[in-house]
Amino acid sequence: MAETKVTPEVLWAQRSSNVDPEKNFVYLTISVPDVPTANLKLDLKPTGLSFEGRSDTLKKTYHVELEFYAEIDQAESKINHTARDVEMKLRKKELGEAYWPRLLKDAKKAHFLKTDFDKWVDEDEQNEAAEDDFANFGGGGPGMGGLPGMGGGDFGGIDFSKLGGGAGMPTGDDDDEEDSDDDMPPLEGEEEGEKAEKAEDATDAKEVVSS
Template identity: 65%
Template sequence: MAATPEVLWAQRSSATDAAKNYIYLTISVPDVQASKLKLDLKPTSLSFSGHSDSLKRDYQLELDFYAEIDPTESKINPTGKNIEMVLRKKELKEEFWPRLLKDAKKVHFLKTDFDKWVDEDEQDEAPEEDLAGNMGGMGGMPGMGDMSSMMGGGAGGDFGGIDFSKLGGGAGGDAEGEEEDDDDDEDMPELEEDEEAGKASSKIEEVN
C-alpha cells in the first residue's frame, strides 16, 4: 500500500508583481528516479506518485489547493533528497493564502517549511535580488541574509559603545590581579632574606 509523503510549504504574496506571488512546496521523498515518478500539476490540484529506491516504498499524494495556481509559470525540481516546487499563484493578492489546501481540515503530513517561511508583514523586507536568486535556485532561504544582518545590528545596538573592560566586575578583576602581582613581588625579597638568614645560621653552627 502506498504511503503519504511529508509535504513542506511556505509562501510569498504580491498584489503587483507576479514573480513574488508564489508557493514553495517540497515533497520529502528521497531517491525517486524520473522513470518511477509521476506528477500531474493542475490549476487547482496536484497529483504525485513515485517509488523510493533507498526506502523501497511507494508513495502517493493528492492535494487540492486553496486557490488557483498557474502551472505554466511554476517550477519543478526533482533532487536526490526530495521534489522541490515553486508554484505561481494565479491571483495577484497582497494577503497570504490562509492555508495551502481547499479543505480546512488539518492533515498530519503537511507542515510549515520554517526555512523558507516569513511573516506576511515582513516579506517586503527581504531584498528583491535575494528573492529572485532563490526563485532560480529553488531551495534558498529568502530573508535569512537580511535576518542575519538584523540580528547583527540588534547585537550592535544592545552592546555597542560599551567597553566591557571598564565595567565594575572587569575593573575589579583587573585590580585584584594587579594587587596579587604586587604581593608576589613583595614576597620575593622576604624569601631572599630568609635564605640569607638560613645561611648565616648554618655558618654559626659549623663554627660551634
C-alpha cells in the same frame, strides 16, 4: 517483501504581492528520498496536484493528492527534482497582498503537511526579504523552464522518466572544495630570502639618515 504505500511529508511556504507576479507564489517541497527520476510522475493542475513516486531501495511508493486553496498558474510554475525531494515554486494565479490562509482548500488539518520554517516569512515582514527571493530556485539557469509542459497550457501528467536524468540532480561533488593558495606556507629558502631583503633595506635606510 511487498512495497509500502505512504503519504510523503509536504513542506510549504509562500509570498504574496498585488503588483509583482514574481513575488506571488507558493513554495512546495515533497520529501521523497531515494526516488529516481524514472519512478516519478506528477500531474499538476490549476486547482491541485497528484504525485506518485517509487523508491526501490526503501521499498516504498509515495502518493499524495492536494487541492489548493486557490488556483495557480502552471505555465509560470517551476519544478526541481533532487535525490531527496521534489521542489516546486507555484505561481499564484491571482495577485493579492494577503497571504493564502492555508495551502489546501479543505480547512481540515492534514498530518503530512507542515510549514517550511526555513523559507517562511511573516506576511507583514515579506517586503524586508531579499528582492530576488527564490530567484535562483533549483539553481536557476536554463532547464528549469524546459520541463515538459512548463511553457504551454498542457502542464499535467509530467513523466519524469522522459526528462533524461532530471533537472537539479546532485552531482556528488558537494563536499569537494576548490584548492586555494592563500594559506600556502612559504617555499624552502623563500622565508630566509625575505628576511635578508628586509635586513638590507633597514641598513640602507640607516645610511641615508646618517648621511
